[in-house]
Amino acid sequence: MSNYIFIVGQSPHLAKEELTNLLDLSKNDGSIIGDNFLMAENDLEPQNFIHQLGGTIKIAKHQKTVEQLDITPQEWLAMIKTKEDGKIKFGFSLYNGNKKEYKKIEALALSVKKELKNQGHSVRLVSSQETDLSSVIVTKNKLINAELLFIKHQGKWIIGTTEAVQDFEKYAQRDAYRPRKDNRSGMLPPKVAQMMINLAGPDRDKIFLDPFCGSGTILQEAALLGFSKIYGSDSSEKAIADSQVNLDWLQEKFDTTAQINIKKIPVEKISTNLDTKVDLIVAEPFMGDARNLLSIQDTKYLAPIINELKMLYKKAFEQFKKIANPDAKIIFIFPVIDLDGQKIYTLEQDVISQLGWQAMPYHIKTNQLSPAGNVIYNRTGQKIQREITIWKNI
8 A cells, every 4th residue: 555645726725535434544643743744654545545535636656755855856756757759748846835935846846847958858847827727737747657646744855746636526416517507505615515525425325315306416416426326306396307407417428327217396395205214414505595695694584594404404414313324414405604704504413413414523633623523514605604514323
């Protein structure tokens, strides 16, 4: 097995929890976790595994850990793969370092470039305005196995060679170019849907349900992750129609083979209308009319909406108990409303626990979790945030 470095993206805590669950690192004392990366030993295939990860933007093979940035051009060249003929392109990314350290690495890279030129090669050192190269730059310049990562961590330097990067084009296609969307209720990014599903672990043989399927984002990601028994439901006729159109499009564009059954069922009646027990429920429920919520400026007008949402979620978990197999898990979003810096939560953990569901704590250690100990996913300036919770049947 090899040590691999996972560089995580815009939601680092959620991405690291995704990796911890997929790689079963909760029992692995050998992993190293930093602010924006995780390193662990595994026998994975980076080019295949990267497509299962919503939160990881690069996977690199660990080459060495050093005290000082004093590697020679020959050592650099030994860690990357270059072409035998044609123009050679190579690059590097610095994580957690400063401008002075970047300049030092850049000087080392220029020495490598000079060495290659002396050998008679045509060479280009790929760089950007940032200290790290994006997955777009790595992909377009074909820098797989030709980019070195320098990660400063606890006074040492972790060095790795990039072996896979996130497929930005396919994510954009699934997000922006599928036929149907629902701007009224808000749209869950495919990367976040993928991370949520992965919080349940690597088992793809589970019977899967999204009872608030909307336009089908979670269903599509479940299909692409390899689930074969997938169910979706929603109280809206439009949502069912949108999901079906999007999933037909997905099957055509991405050649999926999953059988996905979609029915119009209000979540309050799902136990009497769904003809199967389920092992895994992953859902972003109705979180209120986004446009209406954005217009509210006073908590007194927000209270009735919050109470209505809490009642909906309680009824949902009551129904889930009736259709869940003994070891079932739920990954569920509870909205958090940010009203001028005051956060109003819809999660009532005691209420859900009394229904027979146990909240599962996150493995990652950070002071940036919610009061209940969950990751909150949000983008800068968002008024409606997502508290992502994990539950198991008891």
